[in-house]
Amino acid sequence: MESGQLLNLTTVAYFSAMVLFFAYIATKNKTVALIATLTALAGFLLQTTALGLRWYESYQILGSDGRAPLSNLYESVVFFAWSTVLIYLIIDWKYKQRTIGAFVMPIALFSMLWAQMSLNSSIDPLVPALQSNWLTYHVITCFLGYAGFAVAFGVSVMYLLKIGKEEKQQGGKPLGGILGMFPPTKVLDDLNYKAIMVGFPLLTLGIITGAAWANYAWGTYWSWDPKETWSLIVWFIYAAFIHARFTRGWVGRRAAWLSVFGFAATLFCYLGVNLVLSGLHSYGGA
Amino acid sequence: MAERQKDFTDRVWEFLCSLKLTIILLLLLAVTSIIGTVLQQNAPAAEYIQEYGQSNYELFKRLQFIDMYHSTWFIGILALFSVNLICCSIKNFPRAWRFFKEPTLVPGPGLFKNSANSTVFTVKEDRQQVAQRVTEFLKKEFAKPTMTEKDGQLCFFAQKGIYSRFGAYVTHVSILIIMAGAIIGNFWGYKAWVNIVEGTSISKVELRSGGEIDLGFTVRCDDFNVSYYPGSNRPKDYNSDLVIIQNGKEVLKKRIEVNDPLTYQGITFYQSSYGPAGTAVFKVRVTDNGSGDTMTVNAKQGQHINLPNGYSFAVTNFTDNDRNFGPAMQLHVNTPDGKHGSPFVVWQNFPEFDVKRGGTFSFALLGFDQPQFTGLQVAKDPGVNIVWAGCFLMVFGSLTAFFFSHKRLWVCLQDEGGKTKVQLAGNAHRNQPGFALAFEELQQKFESVVKNESQKKEG
Ligand code: HEM
Numbered sequence: 001m002e003s004g005q006l007l008n009l010t011t012v013a014y015f016s017a018m019v020l021f022f023a024y025i026a027t028k029n030k031t032v033a034l035i036a037t038l039t040a041l042a043g044f045l046l047q048t049t050a051l052g053l054r055w056y057e058s059y060q061i062l063g064s065d066g067r068a069p070l071s072n073l074y075e076s077v078v079f080f081a082w083s084t085v086l087i088y089l090i091i092d093w094k095y096k097q098r099t100i101g102a103f104v105m106p107i108a109l110f111s112m113l114w115a116q117m118s119l120n121s122s123i124d125p126l127v128p129a130l131q132s133n134w135l136t137y138h139v140i141t142c143f144l145g146y147a148g149f150a151v152a153f154g155v156s157v158m159y160l161l162k163i164g165k166e167e168k169q170q171g172g173k174p175l176g177g178i179l180g181m182f183p184p185t186k187v188l189d190d191l192n193y194k195a196i197m198v199g200f201p202l203l204t205l206g207i208i209t210g211a212a213w214a215n216y217a218w219g220t221y222w223s224w225d226p227k228e229t230w231s232l233i234v235w236f237i238y239a240a241f242i243h244a245r246f247t248r249g250w251v252g253r254r255a256a257w258l259s260v261f262g263f264a265a266t267l268f269c270y271l272g273v274n275l276v277l278s279g280l281h282s283y284g285g286a
Numbered sequence: 287m288a289e290r291q292k293d294f295t296d297r298v299w300e301f302l303c304s305l306k307l308t309i310i311l312l313l314l315l316a317v318t319s320i321i322g323t324v325l326q327q328n329a330p331a332a333e334y335i336q337e338y339g340q341s342n343y344e345l346f347k348r349l350q351f352i353d354m355y356h357s358t359w360f361i362g363i364l365a366l367f368s369v370n371l372i373c374c375s376i377k378n379f380p381r382a383w384r385f386f387k388e389p390t391l392v393p394g395p396g397l398f399k400n401s402a403n404s405t406v407f408t409v410k411e412d413r414q415q416v417a418q419r420v421t422e423f424l425k426k427e428f429a430k431p432t433m434t435e436k437d438g439q440l441c442f443f444a445q446k447g448i449y450s451r452f453g454a455y456v457t458h459v460s461i462l463i464i465m466a467g468a469i470i471g472n473f474w475g476y477k478a479w480v481n482i483v484e485g486t487s488i489s490k491v492e493l494r495s496g497g498e499i500d501l502g503f504t505v506r507c508d509d510f511n512v513s514y515y516p517g518s519n520r521p522k523d524y525n526s527d528l529v530i531i532q533n534g535k536e537v538l539k540k541r542i543e544v545n546d547p548l549t550y551q552g553i554t555f556y557q558s559s560y561g562p563a564g565t566a567v568f569k570v571r572v573t574d575n576g577s578g579d580t581m582t583v584n585a586k587q588g589q590h591i592n593l594p595n596g597y598s599f600a601v602t603n604f605t606d607n608d609r610n611f612g613p614a615m616q617l618h619v620n621t622p623d624g625k626h627g628s629p630f631v632v633w634q635n636f637p638e639f640d641v642k643r644g645g646t647f648s649f650a651l652l653g654f655d656q657p658q659f660t661g662l663q664v665a666k667d668p669g670v671n672i673v674w675a676g677c678f679l680m681v682f683g684s685l686t687a688f689f690f691s692h693k694r695l696w697v698c699l700q701d702e703g704g705k706t707k708v709q710l711a712g713n714a715h716r717n718q719p720g721f722a723l724a725f726e727e728l729q730q731k732f733e734s735v736v737k738n739e740s741q742k743k744e745g
Contacts, residue, residue: 062515065515065522124520125515125518125520125522127520127521128521128522128523128524128543128544128545129544129545131523131544131545132545197688197689200684200688201681201684201685201688204680204681204684205681208677208680208681211673211677212674215670216545216546216547217544217545217556218556218558218663219477219547219554219556219663219664219665219667220477220665221670221673222468224322224327224355226323229319229322229323229355230323232319233315233316233319233320236312236313236315236316236319237312237313237316239312240308240309240312240313240316243305243308243309243312244305244309246305250309265316273323277323277324
């Protein structure tokens with residue numbers, strides 16, 4: 001079995017999990033929800049195996065120059081999907097709000113589809129500047145941070161969909177239908193904050209390890225190149241989010257919008273900078 | 287008048303302390319930072335003029351967009367941000383400190399009534415006996431309690447995680463520390479570069495901001511090497527053997543490579559580039575295919591070397607890795623009437639190959655010597671360790687602020703004619719749902735221990 005085939009199976013599993021989560025919302029059947037979560041978990045385990053295998057394959061192809069599968073655009077997109085599912089599974093395990101899966105699994109699924117259909121998956125050796133352990137820590141922490149923000153984004157979208165309807169509904173009657181299946185808006189609002197609380201320290205660590213790497217490689221820990229600057233922009237936005245929670249009025253809808261806005265900046269930092277702007281960070285294999 | 291002035295300073299102070307200002311500044315920093323990622327920074331004037339026109343360039347210059355991260359207005363926002371941070375901390379810190387310095391040992395009357403996490407029950411034993419059990423219970427299950435007697439009540443107070451009240455302050459101070467480190471690096475450090483030809487030494491480096499600086503010691507490059515990934519032109523690694531010489535003595539030797547620099551007296555040398563220095567010399571064996579005579583010559587690149595019968599040749603080009611075949615040179619042979627022959631390639635790894643070309647002479651490349659220079663980034667940054675210390679505090683502080691909470695428990699015992707009234711309450715300063723669950727469990731254990739139920743069953 002090759003890692004590529006395992007990743008195909010992963011994509012199938014994520015697709016199935018997504019469909020099952022939709023089915024759960026439509027049928028309200030708890031068993032379906034459990035199967036959906038287990039399918040997502042199976043996909044996650046497959047993907048973990050695939051990542052390990054790809055790491056091993058890199059040693060077969062490159063000999064002693066093998067490396068962690070974290071260094072070109074393809075590998076990073078695959079790792080992003082992995083991180084997102086990881087953070088989702090943790091939240092599922094802790095809070096048992098399964099409908100969230102319907103809004104998070106699509107993010108992982110589309111990442112996998114995009115990586116597999118249009119990105120170059122070859123295992124190439126690293127240029128000298130990228131041969132650093134700091135880089136591995138940098139990528140892992142950044143992407144887990146991004147994943148936290150992705151989950152917060154999914155939850156915020158649910159919140160925004162639900163709150164509008166809920167406010168129109170007179171007399172505090174609980175909502176029926178699909179929106180009625182969503183977790184209570186208070187829970188969604190809280191989960192948004194919790195996911196960002198996970199993402200923010202990880203992004204902080206990501207920026208710091210990136211600075212450490214740059215300092216080792218070039219002798220400057222900060223040079224305001226577009227990628228660095230955008231990571232700082234994202235960091236500012238979520239710092240604003242965290243402080244906005246202390247002042248009244250910045251919970252609920254405004255917090256959800258800030259989270260959506262923050263995730264848009266995150267995506268731009270991750271992809272936009274490479275595809276639109278130029279800088280030191282452009283991925284070799286892209 | 288004095289009244290109004292006080293009012294005004296109060297308002298300024300409130301403004302500088304406010305979280306509203308924080309949010310505005312954070313979002314303002316986020317938005318303005320975009321400019322420098324879209325508009326190239328510190329490029330030559332001609333590039334802006336070509337792309338955006340003269341008048342736009344003038345505008346950018348006036349708005350300091352060309353080097354916006356060092357512009358007065360951007361630094362101004364950062365400065366206001368720091369002031370905001372300092373004022374806010376000064377204002378709020380005393381409150382956090384009071385939790386530490388003056389813990390609420392005896393709860394006010396409202397606490398047991400209003401707290402979401404509380405319970406009351408009565409035990410048929412006297413206070414002394416109950417107090418013993420309470421102390422032991424808290425010590426074992428939560429934290430060592432402090433006992434206070436007041437108004438006929440015996441109160442116990444125990445707390446965990448008080449330090450998490452300070453996480454936010456540690457985070458905030460860390461930001462100031464990082465900024466301080468950056469400022470120190472800017473004022474007392476420099477960024478420079480230097481190229482050293484193999485076998486030579488330097489003692490001065492070129493500042494990025496212009497000018498030269500004397501290192502106060504000498505750096506010699508003994509050797510430079512590049513290695514390639516097998517079968518490709520991708521460099522795998524390049525490294526330089528550097529020697530630091532101070533007062534004529536070799537004090538430090540290190541092979542530096544990308545991602546592994548050398549530091550001496552606070553000055554760090556980073557491997558960053560390389561290139562050819564001076565002309566290459568080739569050791570070439572020439573065979574006269576007619577007579578079978580051979581000769582070995584050292585040919586400089588571009589130099590014409592005479593061959594028998596009025597012929598001559600010159601090496602015009604070379605690479606140290608031609609596709610998969612290793613080092614190769616390109617050369618041509620001139621006929622006696624001075625006509626240039628067409629160029630051809632000879633590979634070092636295939637010395638017999640050129641015979642097949644069927645020329646008057648055949649060539650083999652025995653070796654070559656291309657002096658290289660190694661390109662080094664040179665940085666002195668006395669603030670960098672301060673920055674790392676700040677980063678460490680930031681991670682440490684934000685983790686404590688986010689993931690730990692200050693949990694407090696109070697127990698009060700009151701004599702009621704031989705019986706004892708027991709009151710228990712607790713709270714946490716964040717993650718209330720989590721604390722509520724833990725409290726429920728604790729409360730059940732507490733009741734059974736304090737009522738001494740397990741022992742009763744035995745007796
Ligand atoms: C980008 C810079 C900043 C970062 C990374 C940061 C980080 C943090 C963190 C991690 C917390 C703890 C949050 C929590 O307990 O949930 C916090 C709380 C807080 N921050 Fe900041 N902060 C920043 C800037 C500021 C500034 C400029 C102010 C000044 C007004 C400020 C005021 C506060 C206040 C009042 C709290 C609540 C403290 C408490 O728990 O009592 N922060 N900040």
